[in-house]
Amino acid sequence: MVLLGTLVNGVCIIIGALLGNVFRNIPEKVKATVMSGIGLSVVLLGVQMGLKSEQFLIVICSLVIGGMLGEFWDIEGKLNHLGKWVEKKIGYGSEGMIAKGFVSATLLFVIGSMAIVGALHSGLRGDHLVLYTKSILDGFTSIILTATFGIGVIFSAVPVVLYEGTIALLATQIEHWIPQSLLNSFIIESTATGGVLIMAIGFNMLRLTSIRVANLLPSILMNAIIIFGIYIWHLIK
Template identity: 60%
Template sequence: MFLLGTIVNGLLIVIGVLLGKLLHRIPEGMKTTVMYGISLSVIVLGLQMGFKSENFLIVIISLVAGAVIGEYFNLDDKLNSVGHWLEKKMGTSSGEGSISQGFVTATLIFVIGAMAIIGALDSGIRGDHDVLYTKAIIDGFTALILTTTLGVGVIFSAIPVMLYQGAIATFATQIDRFIPTELMDSFIVEVTASGGVMIFAIGLNLAGVTKIKVANLLPGILVTAIIVSVIYGYQSFIN
Protein backbone atom coordinates (compact mmCIF):
# COMPACT_ATOMS: atom_id res chain seq x y z
CA MET A 1 0.00 0.00 0.00
CA PHE A 2 1.91 3.05 -1.27
CA LEU A 3 -0.01 5.52 0.96
CA LEU A 4 0.72 3.71 4.24
CA GLY A 5 3.65 5.94 5.22
CA THR A 6 1.62 9.07 4.55
CA ILE A 7 -1.32 7.81 6.60
CA VAL A 8 0.95 6.94 9.54
CA ASN A 9 2.51 10.40 9.32
CA GLY A 10 -0.88 12.09 9.53
CA LEU A 11 -2.03 9.89 12.41
CA LEU A 12 1.08 10.57 14.49
CA ILE A 13 0.61 14.32 14.03
CA VAL A 14 -2.95 13.98 15.36
CA ILE A 15 -1.76 11.82 18.27
CA GLY A 16 0.98 14.33 19.05
CA VAL A 17 -1.57 17.15 19.16
CA LEU A 18 -3.90 15.18 21.45
CA LEU A 19 -1.03 14.43 23.82
CA GLY A 20 -0.02 18.09 23.65
CA LYS A 21 -3.52 19.11 24.76
CA LEU A 22 -3.26 16.79 27.75
CA LEU A 23 0.06 18.36 28.70
CA HIS A 24 -1.06 21.96 28.18
CA ARG A 25 -0.46 22.75 31.86
CA ILE A 26 3.30 22.68 31.36
CA PRO A 27 4.78 25.79 33.07
CA GLU A 28 5.15 28.80 30.77
CA GLY A 29 8.86 29.05 31.45
CA MET A 30 9.33 25.45 30.37
CA LYS A 31 7.21 25.98 27.23
CA THR A 32 9.29 29.01 26.29
CA THR A 33 12.57 27.19 26.74
CA VAL A 34 11.32 24.13 24.85
CA MET A 35 10.10 26.34 22.00
CA TYR A 36 13.50 27.99 21.80
CA GLY A 37 15.01 24.52 21.68
CA ILE A 38 12.73 23.56 18.78
CA SER A 39 13.46 26.88 17.07
CA LEU A 40 17.21 26.31 17.25
CA SER A 41 16.81 22.73 16.02
CA VAL A 42 14.69 23.89 13.08
CA ILE A 43 17.29 26.56 12.26
CA VAL A 44 20.12 24.02 12.25
CA LEU A 45 18.04 21.60 10.15
CA GLY A 46 17.38 24.38 7.64
CA LEU A 47 21.08 25.22 7.43
CA GLN A 48 22.01 21.57 6.88
CA MET A 49 19.45 21.28 4.09
CA GLY A 50 20.51 24.56 2.50
CA PHE A 51 24.18 23.57 2.33
CA LYS A 52 23.32 20.50 0.26
CA SER A 53 22.81 22.56 -2.90
CA GLU A 54 25.15 21.78 -5.79
CA ASN A 55 24.39 25.13 -7.41
CA PHE A 56 23.28 27.75 -4.89
CA LEU A 57 22.51 30.21 -7.66
CA ILE A 58 19.47 28.03 -8.43
CA VAL A 59 18.34 28.43 -4.82
CA ILE A 60 18.75 32.22 -4.90
CA ILE A 61 16.88 32.64 -8.18
CA SER A 62 14.14 30.26 -7.04
CA LEU A 63 13.59 32.08 -3.75
CA VAL A 64 13.58 35.52 -5.38
CA ALA A 65 11.18 34.46 -8.12
CA GLY A 66 9.09 32.52 -5.62
CA ALA A 67 8.87 35.55 -3.35
CA VAL A 68 7.64 37.72 -6.22
CA ILE A 69 4.96 35.17 -7.13
CA GLY A 70 4.00 34.55 -3.50
CA GLU A 71 3.69 38.26 -2.73
CA TYR A 72 1.68 38.85 -5.91
CA PHE A 73 -0.85 36.17 -4.96
CA ASN A 74 -0.52 36.95 -1.23
CA LEU A 75 -0.22 33.27 -0.34
CA ASP A 76 0.71 33.84 3.29
CA ASP A 77 -2.47 35.81 4.00
CA LYS A 78 -4.57 33.23 2.13
CA LEU A 79 -3.07 30.41 4.19
CA ASN A 80 -3.66 32.39 7.36
CA SER A 81 -7.25 33.06 6.30
CA VAL A 82 -7.85 29.29 6.25
CA GLY A 83 -6.63 29.16 9.82
CA HIS A 84 -8.83 32.11 10.84
CA TRP A 85 -11.83 30.40 9.19
CA LEU A 86 -11.13 27.26 11.23
CA GLU A 87 -10.75 29.42 14.32
CA LYS A 88 -14.19 30.97 13.82
CA LYS A 89 -15.81 27.60 13.10
CA MET A 90 -14.41 26.15 16.33
CA GLY A 91 -15.03 29.28 18.35
CA THR A 92 -11.57 29.08 19.87
CA SER A 93 -10.75 31.66 22.49
CA SER A 94 -7.49 33.55 22.43
CA GLY A 95 -6.40 31.77 25.60
CA GLU A 96 -6.27 28.48 23.77
CA GLY A 97 -3.85 29.73 21.18
CA SER A 98 -4.30 30.94 17.65
CA ILE A 99 -5.54 28.22 15.31
CA SER A 100 -4.23 30.13 12.30
CA GLN A 101 -0.75 30.43 13.76
CA GLY A 102 -0.64 26.78 14.79
CA PHE A 103 -2.01 25.60 11.44
CA VAL A 104 0.32 27.72 9.29
CA THR A 105 3.47 27.15 11.36
CA ALA A 106 3.00 23.39 11.68
CA THR A 107 2.04 22.99 8.01
CA LEU A 108 5.19 24.76 6.85
CA ILE A 109 7.42 22.74 9.19
CA PHE A 110 5.88 19.39 8.27
CA VAL A 111 5.44 19.93 4.52
CA ILE A 112 8.68 21.69 3.56
CA GLY A 113 11.71 19.45 3.52
CA ALA A 114 13.51 16.60 1.91
CA MET A 115 11.97 13.89 4.06
CA ALA A 116 8.45 14.65 2.80
CA ILE A 117 9.54 14.45 -0.84
CA ILE A 118 12.03 11.61 -0.60
CA GLY A 119 9.82 9.60 1.74
CA ALA A 120 6.79 9.94 -0.50
CA LEU A 121 8.86 9.02 -3.56
CA ASP A 122 10.20 5.93 -1.78
CA SER A 123 6.67 4.93 -0.85
CA GLY A 124 5.44 5.27 -4.41
CA ILE A 125 8.42 3.93 -6.33
CA ARG A 126 9.72 1.17 -4.05
CA GLY A 127 6.95 0.66 -1.51
CA ASP A 128 9.48 1.53 1.20
CA HIS A 129 7.95 3.61 4.02
CA ASP A 130 10.95 3.84 6.36
CA VAL A 131 11.69 7.51 5.62
CA LEU A 132 8.08 8.55 6.20
CA TYR A 133 7.91 6.43 9.36
CA THR A 134 10.93 8.31 10.68
CA LYS A 135 9.40 11.64 9.66
CA ALA A 136 6.13 10.62 11.32
CA ILE A 137 7.88 10.11 14.66
CA ILE A 138 9.66 13.47 14.40
CA ASP A 139 6.46 15.25 13.33
CA GLY A 140 4.44 13.64 16.12
CA PHE A 141 6.87 14.80 18.78
CA THR A 142 7.10 18.27 17.23
CA ALA A 143 3.29 18.48 17.06
CA LEU A 144 3.10 17.67 20.77
CA ILE A 145 5.43 20.53 21.69
CA LEU A 146 3.90 22.99 19.21
CA THR A 147 0.42 22.28 20.57
CA THR A 148 1.45 23.24 24.12
CA THR A 149 2.48 26.66 22.83
CA LEU A 150 0.53 27.36 19.63
CA GLY A 151 -2.71 25.53 20.41
CA VAL A 152 -4.98 22.98 18.77
CA GLY A 153 -4.64 24.53 15.30
CA VAL A 154 -1.60 22.30 14.80
CA ILE A 155 -3.92 19.32 14.29
CA PHE A 156 -5.21 20.72 10.99
CA SER A 157 -1.70 20.55 9.53
CA ALA A 158 -2.22 16.79 9.18
CA ILE A 159 -4.59 17.47 6.25
CA PRO A 160 -2.16 19.27 3.88
CA VAL A 161 0.62 16.89 4.96
CA MET A 162 -1.40 13.85 3.88
CA LEU A 163 -2.63 15.50 0.68
CA TYR A 164 0.87 16.69 -0.29
CA GLN A 165 2.72 13.47 0.47
CA GLY A 166 -0.13 11.34 -0.83
CA ALA A 167 -0.08 13.20 -4.16
CA ILE A 168 3.69 12.73 -4.50
CA ALA A 169 3.46 9.03 -3.61
CA THR A 170 0.65 8.52 -6.13
CA PHE A 171 2.59 10.38 -8.81
CA ALA A 172 5.73 8.42 -7.95
CA THR A 173 4.10 5.11 -8.82
CA GLN A 174 4.37 6.23 -12.47
CA ILE A 175 7.29 8.66 -12.27
CA ASP A 176 10.02 6.34 -13.51
CA ARG A 177 8.20 6.04 -16.85
CA PHE A 178 8.77 9.62 -17.94
CA ILE A 179 11.31 11.37 -15.62
CA PRO A 180 15.01 10.36 -15.84
CA THR A 181 16.65 9.36 -12.56
CA GLU A 182 19.40 11.96 -12.99
CA LEU A 183 16.84 14.75 -13.32
CA MET A 184 14.92 13.56 -10.27
CA ASP A 185 18.10 13.34 -8.18
CA SER A 186 19.06 16.90 -9.14
CA PHE A 187 15.55 18.13 -8.38
CA ILE A 188 15.56 16.58 -4.91
CA VAL A 189 18.95 18.12 -4.08
CA GLU A 190 17.98 21.66 -5.09
CA VAL A 191 14.46 21.46 -3.64
CA THR A 192 16.03 20.28 -0.39
CA ALA A 193 18.32 23.33 -0.39
CA SER A 194 15.53 25.78 -1.26
CA GLY A 195 13.28 24.22 1.35
CA GLY A 196 16.14 24.42 3.84
CA VAL A 197 16.28 28.20 3.53
CA MET A 198 12.53 28.31 4.19
CA ILE A 199 12.92 25.98 7.19
CA PHE A 200 15.66 28.29 8.48
CA ALA A 201 13.23 31.24 8.20
CA ILE A 202 10.57 29.27 10.08
CA GLY A 203 13.05 28.66 12.88
CA LEU A 204 13.78 32.38 13.13
CA ASN A 205 10.04 33.10 13.24
CA LEU A 206 9.49 30.53 16.00
CA ALA A 207 12.29 32.13 18.02
CA GLY A 208 10.61 35.51 17.63
CA VAL A 209 13.61 36.96 15.80
CA THR A 210 11.76 37.70 12.54
CA LYS A 211 8.27 37.74 11.07
CA ILE A 212 9.07 36.43 7.60
CA LYS A 213 6.06 35.44 5.48
CA VAL A 214 7.49 32.03 4.64
CA ALA A 215 4.37 30.88 2.78
CA ASN A 216 5.06 33.58 0.19
CA LEU A 217 8.34 31.82 -0.61
CA LEU A 218 6.67 28.48 -1.39
CA PRO A 219 6.37 29.08 -5.17
CA GLY A 220 10.16 28.89 -5.13
CA ILE A 221 9.79 25.10 -5.02
CA LEU A 222 8.01 25.15 -8.39
CA VAL A 223 10.57 27.60 -9.78
CA THR A 224 13.34 25.24 -8.66
CA ALA A 225 11.72 22.39 -10.58
CA ILE A 226 11.50 24.52 -13.72
CA ILE A 227 15.12 25.72 -13.51
CA VAL A 228 16.49 22.22 -12.85
CA SER A 229 14.48 20.84 -15.77
CA VAL A 230 15.73 23.58 -18.12
CA ILE A 231 19.35 22.99 -17.09
CA TYR A 232 18.97 19.24 -17.52
CA GLY A 233 17.39 19.72 -20.94
CA TYR A 234 20.14 22.10 -22.04
CA GLN A 235 22.92 19.77 -20.87
CA SER A 236 21.27 16.84 -22.61
CA PHE A 237 20.99 18.88 -25.82
CA ILE A 238 24.66 19.98 -25.92
CA ASN A 239 25.85 16.49 -25.06
Protein backbone atom coordinates (compact mmCIF):
# COMPACT_ATOMS: atom_id res chain seq x y z
CA MET A 1 0.00 0.00 0.00
CA VAL A 2 1.65 3.19 -1.24
CA LEU A 3 0.13 5.47 1.42
CA LEU A 4 0.73 3.21 4.42
CA GLY A 5 3.76 5.14 5.72
CA THR A 6 1.96 8.45 5.22
CA LEU A 7 -1.13 7.29 7.11
CA VAL A 8 0.98 5.92 9.97
CA ASN A 9 2.69 9.31 10.22
CA GLY A 10 -0.65 11.10 10.45
CA VAL A 11 -1.99 8.69 13.07
CA CYS A 12 1.14 9.06 15.23
CA ILE A 13 0.79 12.85 15.19
CA ILE A 14 -2.87 12.59 16.23
CA ILE A 15 -2.11 10.10 19.02
CA GLY A 16 0.78 12.24 20.25
CA ALA A 17 -1.41 15.36 20.24
CA LEU A 18 -4.16 13.58 22.18
CA LEU A 19 -1.65 12.33 24.75
CA GLY A 20 -0.14 15.80 25.02
CA ASN A 21 -3.60 17.24 25.60
CA VAL A 22 -4.22 14.74 28.42
CA PHE A 23 -0.87 15.42 30.08
CA ARG A 24 -0.98 19.20 29.78
CA ASN A 25 0.00 19.57 33.43
CA ILE A 26 3.59 18.71 32.63
CA PRO A 27 5.69 21.16 34.69
CA GLU A 28 6.83 24.21 32.75
CA LYS A 29 10.47 23.50 33.58
CA VAL A 30 10.16 20.02 32.09
CA LYS A 31 8.45 21.30 28.94
CA ALA A 32 11.01 24.09 28.52
CA THR A 33 13.94 21.71 28.94
CA VAL A 34 12.50 19.09 26.60
CA MET A 35 11.61 21.72 23.98
CA SER A 36 15.14 23.09 24.22
CA GLY A 37 16.50 19.59 23.69
CA ILE A 38 14.24 19.09 20.68
CA GLY A 39 15.22 22.52 19.36
CA LEU A 40 18.92 21.69 19.62
CA SER A 41 18.32 18.33 17.93
CA VAL A 42 16.40 20.05 15.14
CA VAL A 43 19.29 22.47 14.59
CA LEU A 44 21.77 19.58 14.47
CA LEU A 45 19.54 17.70 12.02
CA GLY A 46 19.38 20.82 9.85
CA VAL A 47 23.17 21.14 9.86
CA GLN A 48 23.59 17.50 8.85
CA MET A 49 21.07 17.91 6.03
CA GLY A 50 22.61 21.17 4.84
CA LEU A 51 26.05 19.60 4.57
CA LYS A 52 24.76 17.02 2.10
CA SER A 53 24.67 19.61 -0.70
CA GLU A 54 26.95 19.03 -3.66
CA GLN A 55 26.18 22.42 -5.26
CA PHE A 56 25.53 24.85 -2.42
CA LEU A 57 25.07 27.75 -4.83
CA ILE A 58 21.79 26.10 -5.87
CA VAL A 59 20.70 26.11 -2.22
CA ILE A 60 21.54 29.81 -1.83
CA CYS A 61 19.74 30.82 -5.03
CA SER A 62 16.72 28.71 -4.07
CA LEU A 63 16.50 30.36 -0.65
CA VAL A 64 16.89 33.89 -2.02
CA ILE A 65 14.33 33.56 -4.81
CA GLY A 66 12.02 31.34 -2.76
CA GLY A 67 12.16 33.74 0.17
CA MET A 68 11.17 36.67 -2.04
CA LEU A 69 8.25 34.70 -3.45
CA GLY A 70 7.20 33.59 0.02
CA GLU A 71 7.15 37.16 1.30
CA PHE A 72 5.21 38.30 -1.76
CA TRP A 73 2.65 35.52 -1.26
CA ASP A 74 2.73 35.95 2.54
CA ILE A 75 2.56 32.20 3.15
CA GLU A 76 3.21 32.53 6.88
CA GLY A 77 0.39 35.05 7.21
CA LYS A 78 -2.01 32.77 5.37
CA LEU A 79 -1.03 29.78 7.53
CA ASN A 80 -1.61 31.86 10.65
CA HIS A 81 -4.94 33.02 9.26
CA LEU A 82 -5.93 29.39 8.62
CA GLY A 83 -4.92 28.43 12.16
CA LYS A 84 -6.97 31.28 13.64
CA TRP A 85 -9.95 30.28 11.49
CA VAL A 86 -9.71 26.74 12.91
CA GLU A 87 -9.39 28.27 16.38
CA LYS A 88 -12.62 30.26 15.96
CA LYS A 89 -14.48 27.24 14.59
CA ILE A 90 -13.73 25.01 17.56
CA GLY A 91 -13.64 27.80 20.15
CA TYR A 92 -10.86 26.24 22.19
CA GLY A 93 -7.79 27.54 23.94
CA SER A 94 -6.28 30.95 24.59
CA GLU A 95 -6.14 33.44 21.73
CA GLY A 96 -3.49 32.67 19.18
CA MET A 97 -2.24 29.43 20.76
CA ILE A 98 -4.08 27.03 18.46
CA ALA A 99 -2.82 28.95 15.43
CA LYS A 100 0.71 28.88 16.81
CA GLY A 101 0.51 25.16 17.55
CA PHE A 102 -0.88 24.37 14.10
CA VAL A 103 1.72 26.47 12.25
CA SER A 104 4.68 25.34 14.38
CA ALA A 105 3.79 21.65 14.11
CA THR A 106 2.99 21.85 10.38
CA LEU A 107 6.34 23.47 9.60
CA LEU A 108 8.27 21.04 11.77
CA PHE A 109 6.56 17.91 10.43
CA VAL A 110 6.37 18.89 6.74
CA ILE A 111 9.78 20.47 6.07
CA GLY A 112 12.79 18.22 5.76
CA SER A 113 14.39 15.33 3.99
CA MET A 114 12.53 12.63 5.90
CA ALA A 115 9.16 13.80 4.57
CA ILE A 116 10.40 14.06 0.98
CA VAL A 117 12.72 11.05 0.89
CA GLY A 118 10.35 8.92 2.97
CA ALA A 119 7.41 9.64 0.67
CA LEU A 120 9.58 9.00 -2.41
CA HIS A 121 10.73 5.67 -0.99
CA SER A 122 7.12 4.71 -0.31
CA GLY A 123 6.10 5.53 -3.86
CA LEU A 124 9.17 4.31 -5.74
CA ARG A 125 10.06 1.22 -3.72
CA GLY A 126 7.12 0.48 -1.41
CA ASP A 127 9.60 0.95 1.46
CA HIS A 128 8.00 2.78 4.41
CA LEU A 129 10.89 2.53 6.89
CA VAL A 130 11.87 6.21 6.65
CA LEU A 131 8.28 7.37 7.24
CA TYR A 132 7.89 4.89 10.12
CA THR A 133 10.96 6.41 11.75
CA LYS A 134 9.64 9.93 11.13
CA SER A 135 6.29 8.87 12.60
CA ILE A 136 7.90 7.93 15.91
CA LEU A 137 9.81 11.23 16.09
CA ASP A 138 6.71 13.25 15.14
CA GLY A 139 4.57 11.39 17.67
CA PHE A 140 6.86 12.20 20.60
CA THR A 141 7.34 15.77 19.41
CA SER A 142 3.58 16.33 19.09
CA ILE A 143 3.14 15.35 22.75
CA ILE A 144 5.42 18.16 23.86
CA LEU A 145 4.10 20.64 21.30
CA THR A 146 0.51 19.98 22.35
CA ALA A 147 1.39 20.29 26.04
CA THR A 148 3.00 23.64 25.18
CA PHE A 149 0.74 25.15 22.49
CA GLY A 150 -2.51 23.23 22.83
CA ILE A 151 -4.71 20.99 20.69
CA GLY A 152 -4.00 22.98 17.50
CA VAL A 153 -1.08 20.62 16.88
CA ILE A 154 -3.51 17.82 15.99
CA PHE A 155 -4.62 19.64 12.84
CA SER A 156 -1.07 19.49 11.45
CA ALA A 157 -1.76 15.83 10.63
CA VAL A 158 -3.91 16.99 7.67
CA PRO A 159 -1.22 18.91 5.71
CA VAL A 160 1.33 16.21 6.60
CA VAL A 161 -0.84 13.45 5.10
CA LEU A 162 -1.71 15.56 2.05
CA TYR A 163 1.92 16.58 1.46
CA GLU A 164 3.51 13.15 1.93
CA GLY A 165 0.63 11.36 0.24
CA THR A 166 0.86 13.56 -2.86
CA ILE A 167 4.61 12.97 -3.16
CA ALA A 168 4.18 9.21 -2.67
CA LEU A 169 1.45 8.97 -5.33
CA LEU A 170 3.42 11.08 -7.80
CA ALA A 171 6.52 9.00 -7.10
CA THR A 172 4.75 5.88 -8.37
CA GLN A 173 4.90 7.46 -11.84
CA ILE A 174 7.99 9.65 -11.49
CA GLU A 175 10.49 7.13 -12.84
CA HIS A 176 8.60 7.04 -16.14
CA TRP A 177 9.22 10.71 -16.93
CA ILE A 178 12.16 11.91 -14.78
CA PRO A 179 15.70 10.57 -15.37
CA GLN A 180 17.30 8.94 -12.32
CA SER A 181 20.25 11.37 -12.33
CA LEU A 182 17.88 14.36 -12.24
CA LEU A 183 15.85 12.79 -9.43
CA ASN A 184 18.98 12.05 -7.38
CA SER A 185 20.21 15.62 -7.81
CA PHE A 186 16.86 17.01 -6.66
CA ILE A 187 16.79 14.79 -3.57
CA ILE A 188 20.34 15.85 -2.57
CA GLU A 189 19.86 19.60 -3.05
CA SER A 190 16.30 19.72 -1.69
CA THR A 191 17.56 17.87 1.38
CA ALA A 192 20.21 20.56 1.87
CA THR A 193 17.71 23.38 1.26
CA GLY A 194 15.28 21.77 3.69
CA GLY A 195 18.14 21.50 6.17
CA VAL A 196 18.57 25.28 6.22
CA LEU A 197 14.85 25.67 6.87
CA ILE A 198 15.03 23.03 9.60
CA MET A 199 17.86 24.97 11.25
CA ALA A 200 15.68 28.09 11.21
CA ILE A 201 12.87 26.16 12.89
CA GLY A 202 15.29 24.96 15.57
CA PHE A 203 16.52 28.49 16.26
CA ASN A 204 12.90 29.67 16.52
CA MET A 205 12.12 26.84 18.95
CA LEU A 206 15.07 27.97 21.07
CA ARG A 207 13.66 31.54 20.88
CA LEU A 208 16.90 32.82 19.45
CA THR A 209 15.25 34.11 16.28
CA SER A 210 11.82 34.90 14.81
CA ILE A 211 12.42 33.76 11.24
CA ARG A 212 9.31 33.51 9.04
CA VAL A 213 10.18 30.00 7.94
CA ALA A 214 6.91 29.43 6.06
CA ASN A 215 7.84 32.24 3.69
CA LEU A 216 10.95 30.27 2.75
CA LEU A 217 8.95 27.21 1.65
CA PRO A 218 8.95 28.20 -2.06
CA SER A 219 12.70 27.60 -1.99
CA ILE A 220 11.98 23.86 -2.33
CA LEU A 221 10.03 24.56 -5.53
CA MET A 222 12.77 26.89 -6.78
CA ASN A 223 15.27 24.14 -6.03
CA ALA A 224 13.47 21.81 -8.43
CA ILE A 225 13.18 24.51 -11.12
CA ILE A 226 16.87 25.44 -10.93
CA ILE A 227 18.03 21.81 -11.02
CA PHE A 228 15.78 21.09 -13.99
CA GLY A 229 17.12 24.20 -15.75
CA ILE A 230 20.72 23.08 -15.20
CA TYR A 231 19.86 19.60 -16.47
CA ILE A 232 18.33 21.00 -19.67
CA TRP A 233 21.31 23.34 -20.13
CA HIS A 234 23.72 20.42 -20.01
CA LEU A 235 21.63 18.53 -22.56
CA ILE A 236 21.63 21.34 -25.13
CA LYS A 237 25.26 22.43 -24.61
